[in-house]
Amino acid sequence: MSRQRDLPGQRARLSAATWAVLAEQGLPGLTLRAVAERAGCTTGLVLHTFPDKRALLVHARELLHQRTAERADAAEALGGTPSEVLRAVLLQAVCLSPEKREEARVWLGFLAAALADPRLAELHTANNRSFCRRVARLVAAGHPDWPPDRRDRAAKHLVALVEGLNTLAAVDPETYPAQLQQAALEAAIGSLSRL
Known part of the structure; x- marks a missing residue:
């Protein structure tokens, strides 16, 4: 047998x-x-x-998207004021722990490959836009009077900050420790009304 x-x-x-x-x-x-x-x-x-290697990369990126989406869903499910929910979702996305720093390194590896591979770039774009839509929805919950373009602009500013922090902290966590990342996010959330 x-x-x-x-x-x-x-x-x-x-x-x-x-x-x-x-x-x-x-x-x-x-x-x-x-x-x-x-x-x-x-x-x-x-x-x-x-x-092939592309299949390995796609799998790693899909796994990363699944992990981060589950954490974002959990952060939203905890509830709170719109600002608290936005803060919780953004904080779960930055490199505040060794596990999240590992995720950022996987993301950077995938992103590097996506620069030369249109199919990988398409997957990156789809996942990034999904995160932008989530953040725009959360911004809208706190600022329902804002027009859609203003909410989208604010969301893109926040997502760019998160991804920039991840990129820098993945390689140099000493210069970009968790406290600095949290302070940068707090400042950005606090200044949304100026965008």
Whole structure:
């Protein structure tokens, strides 16, 4: 009798290995061989699940989008004033912990690859716009009298700040510690009425 392969378990191991390699070694280190070594399997097994490096990157980006969306949903579900909910959603998105710094490194690896790959750029754009729409909706909850273009502009300012902080803190957390990131977000939220 032949043994049944544990396909969900195999995919989970490869997923964790892909994530770890991209977070630790960046885009240059993300190879089928590195993922196989990290997962303790052959490159053939990796190729059976992910046919190429692009598939590894897409998987990592989709996993990142899922994680951050779940955290943002949870932050919104806690409720509070519109300003408190906006603050909670933005704070869950910046590098305030080693786990989030790892996520930022995965995001940067994907983004670097997306610069030269239109299909990856399309995925990045879709996910970024999804985050912008969420933030615009939260801004609108606190400023229902603002016209849509003003809400969108404010949301893009906040998202740009979050992504800029993530980029800088992913590489230099000493210069951009959690306290500085939180203070920058507080200042930006406090100055929304000037946008």
